[in-house]
Amino acid sequence: MENMRTKFGALEYPGRLIIIGTSASGAENVIIYSITGRSPSSQARKLVHRDGGVWVQPTDETTLKQGNVDLLVYPAVLVGKAGIAVSNGKQTADVRDRIKPGGDPVAALADALACWDYEPDAPIFTPRISGCLTASAAALSVLRRGPAGQTLRNYYETGLKEAGQGRLVSTYEGPNLDPLPVFCGEPRFVDIPGATAAEAAGSVYDSLGPAGPAKDFRVAVACVFVPRGDASTADVHIINRHERT
Secondary structure, three states: OOHHEEEHHHEEEEEEEEEEEOOOOOOOOEEEEEEEEOOOHOOEEEEEOOOOOEEEEEOOOHHHHOOOHHHHHOEEEEEEEEEEEEEEEOHHHHHHHHOOOOHHHHHHHHHOOOOOOOOOOOOOOOOEEEEEEOOEEEEEEEEEEEEOOEEEEEEEEEEEOOOEEEEEEOHHHHHHHOOOOOOOOOOEEEEEEOOHHHHHHHHHHHHHOOOOOOOOOOEEEEEEEOOOOOOHEEEEEEEEEOOOO
């Protein structure tokens, strides 16, 4: 497994990424959501903890409107009665609403995403990535554009048994190229850093930083530590680049 493990420093431009896993202590389930952006409109955003989740909001309305606002502003993480949903778009609410107590997270994702496709941002056609976390199980999904324009729907059950380990999906593979290469294959193995949400968020944020004089694409990182069996006491920590001095 070690040679499959993704290193954050190798991801120059992952776009948006989702990690679901377990804390180093094994006492908490973990969700990490991160945004990187190349354009001014993508950079003009922040993450905010409010209204039962983590929301993407603009830092500058005028700059944000240079891009597709419908794809840039959305709930990234939403906490429901039976579990937690995370995604890179407005499908998050649909995922939250399909989570059933004791239910299968893969089934919840498949049901919620049946009417969604990849993002309509030609010529890249960014994948739509989503995740679902319950007390004892988790799943990730990637909706990609196929060669004939069809939507390829992939769902992956992800284990929550290995302490300090998680699985990652991102919208792009990592290289900063034109056109951007979209995420391929199955969720990658990653280490969950830190003993708290603040430590994990800080580690991921630092690891996504540029090497040397390269451009800094970081926008924000949110980390949610959820004590097993008690989602109401989740520890949430957010780092927004525009708030850092």
